[in-house]
Amino acid sequence: MTTPSFPRRPILAGIAALAALVAAPALAAPAIGKPAPAFSAVDSNGKTRTLAEFRGKTVVLEWTNEGCPYVQKHYNGGAMQSLQKRAAGDGVVWLSVISSAPGKQGYKTAAQANAWKTASGAAPSAILLDPKGDVGRAYGAKTTPHMYVVNPAGTLVYMGGIDDKNSADPASLKGATNFVVAALDDLKAGRAVARPVSAPYGCSVKY
């Protein structure tokens, strides 16, 4: 009964092709106006951070990847850093999240993350290390940068792109409408966030 199974190879190739087509389970989609997904992650100083500890403060989550040209657009000219400083000045907690898996672009150990923070002059409240991608998946983070704003009550009030210019070209910063700035301004003024969602752009998060 052992008959030659000559067709196996092309079929295996077919299976492989199919495997390539099959996406992993879709990311969770957090919702505007609903409690932001809770998380617990270790930061670059070895401290475990949770969303709950920032209750009462506005929290910005920024997905980042140093090697991504779109992230570089915002860091190389100091735009992101000044945004972080401005937020800190307003008492806003800024969490930069690295969800790159080990070995993938943007992955950083705690020491590397701190070195990068120093070198780039970045000023987040903390850099969360999420090598397993748990925080990223909970938020449905797709790109770097991908931005989320949580109000003091823990409600998600903004998610999407950092601005309206899907480009890695630094020249595109000029004249761009920064949605995070707009959301923070709305919160500061006690208004509802006028533009709570936008399409994120950038490199894919390297889960």
Place this chain on the structure above:
Amino acid sequence: MNLRFAGLLLALVALVAPAAQAAPVDTGHLKAELIAQTQAIAPGQTIQVALRQEIDKGWHTYWRNPGDSGEATKIAWTLPAGWSAGDFVWQPPEPQPAGPLVNYGYSGEVILPMTLTAPANAPVGQTVTLKAAAAFLVCEEICIPEDALLELTLTVQAQAAQPSGRWAAPIARALEAAPRKADLTATFENNDQGLRLAVTGAPLTDADLAGSYFFPFDGAVIDHAAPQAIERGPQGLTLGLTPSYAFQGPEPPQVMAGVLKAGDAYYEIEAQAGPLSPEASGLGPPAARSGGLSAAGLGLPLALAFAVLGGLILNLMPCVFPILAMKAASLAGHAHEAQGARRQGLAFLAGVLVTFLALAGALIAAQAAGAAVGWGFQLQSPPVVAALCLLMLAVALNLSGVFEIGTSLQGVGSGLASRGGLAGAFFTGVLAVVVAAPCTAPFMAPALGWALTQPAAAALLVFAALGIGFAAPFVAVAFAPGLLAKLPRPGPWMDHLRKVLAFPMYGAAAWLLWVLTLQAGPMGQARLLAAAIVLALAAWLYGLSQGRSQALALRGGAAVLGALAVLSALIPAYQSAAIAGPEASGAVAELPYEPYSAQRLAELRAQGTPVFVNFTAAWCVTCQVNEQVALAREGVAEALAETGAVYLKGDWTRKDEVIAAELARHGRAGVPLYLVYDRAGAEPVILPQILTEGLVVRALEAAAG
């Protein structure tokens, strides 16, 4: 005169001058160039030009909506005053998974056409060099923005330029392949049933909608990574989408524009918020397409080749091999009688061909009459199974030496070239085909599946090819004296071989008894066992008579008993076994499964659950072997548990129109058929007919992503 001369001169210039020209620029991970459909352009003329990318293997560039990440390819022209260029005519994108994300883009070669219009005052006779800056985001695992400054040189001529040159055809093909606007009506609704997009219109009526997909122009309307459930309707389809960001905002979208992939066609649609057309749903998901080797697209030559190969493999099946081995061995002693051997070979071939064609004819006639039948259909009828069982028993008893057919084995040589020998060979061929029917060999399935969807002539050809492949080894032995000489001289070994080979035949008889038990229950089994014993008695009596000169009484008794056995096995009709269908194929392992139903499958696919479907039958040897050597293994059970895949089993032991239709959909005429549906719920992969544990496990893992 002057004008004509000028024209001639211009023509000459056009011949000498460099034609539409562009130097490809290597930007690092792709080569980019501007190409044109014409070599020249006339004042006021609009021609087709294109940005061509040759992307490195493994790297991608992006569609107008890049999906979850990435950035669309851009171009910015620097044109002299009065010249203008249109937007890209985007090619249909490919969904490109990246971890949990899905992007829309291109790989390999992509041509993005656009129009280029010269002003009415363009200087005739001059060449113009047009410049454009192209920006690409090229991604593999990582993304790199790359730029290229490109040039296109065209000659301005008085007459309108006609398409010519190397790129005329590729650009025409790209324009042809681009999604087109069609007479389609599209609406969408976002409510507690999710976001649904309904599209109706003539192009979708009766279209193959497998693999349909909606690519939105706006990156914020749907979750690109979520599978899109397809439901067909009388006049179109409804896609189940997962709403994204835009629907969370204060002003949810009122329009969703994009490209609908319907089967292999791409249409540009603009869906309005509003009630869904009832004509766009109600018919369930489309027939899946095969990812592996299947009948779809199998042409006649390939089907014939598969049929020959399948026929060859049939020789090795356990119910066939003993008969053929004995017949071949009987030739051995008579290698010197080359002519007689050849005749026997031909008679055998004739027997095989006649039987295959008769079966094919019956099958085609039954199909034409509207019956849902396929290969192996004979075995769905209990009387046929009972008859085959008795036949196997008779052959086994013969091999055991209980009785002889015609001349005895020892005397077979004298009759080799005789009529009796030829008839014997012919009927050996008939017998071999009859007993081979349960064994659908690999390669046979696609060929037969193809054949049964073809006109009768093509179908008969395929069956004939199957017969030729089946008969080939025996005929080869008969025709090649060299081979015959290699067979050992006859001797006592032949008698031993014959008696040993009786046992696979007893096994085949026992197996058919089991099949009948599943079909007709314990009462049927008791009846067949009784018939078998009476037949054995008849055979013994007949054998006894063969040793004597005056044995009319014995022969008469044998004939009466034999007839009694056969008749009692065939008449009256068997009652259907009371046991539940799915039990029928005898679950060999504790592998948890659910009975197959189209509804259950559709449900699971809509839920995004991977599904393993096994179409099997008790009478299908290959199916049973696969159950034992692959499906009953622990690895498969673990893979099912790990991937959360659901195992559906469709039992074809008895006639089942639903299963026959499902087999036909996948281009098959018989079992086994193994399908693996992935989470996306779209087109299943068809596994080979011979399974291994690893193969099933890998397929399941692939399907789970």
